[in-house]
Amino acid sequence: MNKEILLRDQTTGKNILWANSEHGAKEIQLGDVEKIQPRWQKLREHQKQRTRDRAEIFTPPNICKLQNNLLDVKRTWTDYVDAKILEIACGEAPYLVSRYNAVTGKPIPIEEREGILDRKLRVVTKKNSAPNDWTEYAVRAVQSVYGYEFQGDNLYLARKNVFETFKDYYRQRFSKEPPDKLLLQIAEIISWNLFQMDGTTNAIPYYEPPPKKPKENPNQMTLGFENESERKPENVCCKIKNWRTGEVVEFITLARGGRL
Secondary structure, X not given: OHHHHHOEOOOOOOEOEOOOXXXXXXXXXXXXXXXXXXXXXXXXXXXXXXXXXXXXXOOOHHHHHHHHHOOOOOOOHHHHHHOOEEEOOOOOOOOOOOOEOOOOOOXXXXXXXXXXXXXXXXXXXXXXXXXXXXXXXXXXXXXXXEEEEOOHHHHHHHHHHHHHHHHHXXXXXXXXXXXXXXXXXXXXXXHHHEEEOEOOOOEOOOEEXXXXXXXXXXXXXXXXXXXXXXXXXXXXXXXXXXXXXXOEXXXXXXXXXXXX
């Protein structure tokens, strides 16, 4: 069940799309999941092709750590846990979670991880001894991290990495597996917070971009798709959720100055 949820696109109600040169606008099916490889496992020529197609280059952990350090401003621990973070073009989400080196594939011990969610969950563990309190704020930490990605196989791996990170910290804290009901809740949050989007249009890949506001420059150049024939006529703006209020909003409202 968790895999099905991690494949869900909450904007369309369907599965996320492959959105790569091999499969284009086809949906990723449950039976495809085992075929998905992280970048470090792909053949070198395949890596180069993805770099040419989508400028896909993954950031090593030491660079992620240095940049994440810039976000660690002083605030109360609850504000720190709740602070919303968005990783753009997130790939396998190395800035949010660092279970392994995204470049080499080498596993990273839990105590050495420097992703944003890793840091939040360590704070949760430090500040909460009661199991119910730990769980409440660990869930809030997951609710606070967002990311979007064009290519569906990367997005699935990003979602899986966040999901497995939550499980890692739960096991460390309680020396047992998380209950199924809690894991379903976490998978649902992740399926909203890590979403598939074309960052040049704020829409689902291969769908028409939302209409521009009248004041915008009509001559502004936009980037195209690899295969324009796969573009769909529907205007599907990506939707995300504010877990504190329960409100669902279109991402483009944030790009235009709104707040989540």
